[in-house]
Amino acid sequence: MSFDGKIRVEYARDLHLPDVGLWLDPHRSKPFAFVSHAHSDHVARHQQILCSPITAHLLKVRYRISPERMMPCEFFQARSIAGFQFTLLPAGHIAGSAMIHINCLNSGATLLYTGDYKLRSSRTVETASWLKADTLIMESTFGLPRYVLPPAEEIEKQIVTFVSDTLDRGDTPILLGYSLGKAQEIAAILAAHDLPFLSTASVAAMTEACRKMGMSLPEAALFHDHVPLGFSLIAPPQAVRQAAVARLPRRRSAIMTGWAIDPGARFRYRTDAAIPLSDHADYPDLLRTVELVEPKNILTVHGSTRELAAALRQRNHNAWSIHGNDQLEFPLG
Ligand SMILES: [Zn+2]
Structure with missing residues (x-):
């Protein structure tokens, strides 16, 4: 358990929150995992899957995963499990895509994991919402300044x-x-x-x-x-x-x-x-996400992780690529 105001993050091929006992979009089967959305690179047969109701339906239809493994959570409805409060938020990426906000009830430490997301609204997907968090784990697919999408x-x-x-x-x-x-x-x-x-x-x-x-x-x-x-x-x-x-x-x-x-x-x-029709945040929206969430620590995952983390450090944020220095545990903060 972390008592220093942070929720610990570990990475060894998959993202793991050891205090919470939860894996984030792991590629290999885990006891308890959050699956942000039903794209195949985010899906595996875990024992227990925390996801949105639409993702649960898509996992069943697309990958024949048994509904008994799933813990569907409606957006914005906080759920407490073993000392942590989980809230799923729309990620604006595809149908059912969710971010997860975690609040340690003991220490008050918070963490937001975006999964794949975009901030701009679209015709088919609920527009993304966010909550402020001490630690932000964000995707960085378009984490280079040249990726500015037209309106x-x-x-x-x-x-x-x-x-x-x-x-x-x-x-x-x-x-x-x-x-x-x-x-x-x-x-x-x-x-x-x-x-x-x-x-x-x-x-x-x-x-x-x-x-x-x-x-x-x-x-x-x-x-x-x-x-x-x-x-x-x-x-x-x-x-x-x-x-x-x-x-x-x-x-x-x-x-x-x-x-x-x-x-x-x-x-x-x-x-x-x-x-350039995209379901990911472009570079300006990646930067805007950091302003909205106001994190003390940032971890970048997927895509241009090092470049985005470096750009955020230049803006005085404590930001690190998940692949930086091949560390197994991130000394956040
Ligand atoms: Zn995706």
């Missing part, structure tokens, strides 16, 4: 323009985004602009799972091997290599990703266009 309206305009131009040429627009999260956001944007579309099977399955949990999305019309004139196709990035999509005549594809900020992204993704 949401401008990104939507790029999508609508790409679709309209492609249809005007008599071609088929193919919009590529991960089947859980990005694909539903693309669907909502197209629907808002009265642009009809089909979805591949994996996209349709995730859209249906989200609809079942109350998300307001149009029912997915399924793609088989033909896209009617005037329609777009929403597909996961790997679908361009699948026969049914690769066979489509006169297709033009656009990848939807924050990495579209990088010059030449469309060449890397082998698409005709790259549009």
Whole structure:
């Protein structure tokens, strides 16, 4: 137990809070883990899984994880377990994505773990909320100053323009985004602009799972091997290599990703266009998160961890990359 006003954080391939007995998004099976959201790099078969109700549903539908292992917690409803109070907050990343705020009832020490998140609002996901915390563990996917995303309206305009131009040429627009999260956001944007579309099977399955949990999305019309004139196709990035999509005549594809900020992204993704629709915080929002949470200690995880931590130290924050110096335990504070 930590009595010095801090909740201890350990990292040995996975993030662990030894005082709490909780693992954060571990890759390997653990006795008790917080799973922030249902993207595959955050999911494993733990004995007990703390997550949001939507994530619990997605874990069951997508990964066949037994509901008996899950402890679904509604957003904003504090829950006390063994001397700690846990509060899940919307992370704004994908359906059901959560941050976790932990309060040690004994010492009053607090910790916020963001998981994957974004601050800006979107059409399909509850906008992120935060609580102040002594220790902030934050993702840093776009932790370099060049990752500044355009305003949401401008990104939507790029999508609508790409679709309209492609249809005007008599071609088929193919919009590529991960089947859980990005694909539903693309669907909502197209629907808002009265642009009809089909979805591949994996996209349709995730859209249906989200609809079942109350998300307001149009029912997915399924793609088989033909896209009617005037329609777009929403597909996961790997679908361009699948026969049914690769066979489509006169297709033009656009990848939807924050990495579209990088010059030449469309060449890397082998698409005709790259549009910076992202479900991660951009660099200015990463910095803003620190202002909002007002932490005494910051740990950066995922992506440009060292660069973001260095930039935060220059701003007089006590910030460290999780990979810094290969330490097993972080001497926070
Ligand atoms: Zn994710």
